[in-house]
Amino acid sequence: MMKIDLSFKFSTQTVAAGKYLFFAQVDYTMFPELIEEFEGRKFPVNELQVMETNLEDEGYVGYTLEMEVPYGHYETKIFFKALDGQNADEGTE
Numbered sequence: 001m002m003k004i005d006l007s008f009k010f011s012t013q014t015v016a017a018g019k020y021l022f023f024a025q026v027d028y029t030m031f032p033e034l035i036e037e038f039e040g041r042k043f044p045v046n047e048l049q050v051m052e053t054n055l056e057d058e059g060y061v062g063y064t065l066e067m068e069v070p071y072g073h074y075e076t077k078i079f080f081k082a083l084d085g086q087n088a089d090e091g092t093e
Contacts, residue, residue: 002071004028006051006078009062017061022051023079024065030072043069048079 006024025048030038044067054062 001068004067004069004074004076005064006066006076007062007064009060012059012061015061017053017055019083021081021083022053022063023048023081024051025049025077025079026065026067026074027076028067028069028072028074030070034070034072038070051078 004026006026025046026044027046028044030043049065051063051065054064
């Protein structure tokens, strides 16, 4: 199994805590040689997941997402939404 750990943090002067919601889309594909071993088990594939918000050291807010999946290939996209009704935007990692 491998652990996918996405995390980043911002100064609260740049991104105020509680003002934005961050999402991660993880496009995951298990290595073909492992499919038989993990048959019948479900793993997140191309799902949009809300990232956890953490108030870190004073003056910083962090966002994290952890997943444990069988070895494979993955790509991520990060999205955010302003909680005051502004439009969502997209970035990539």
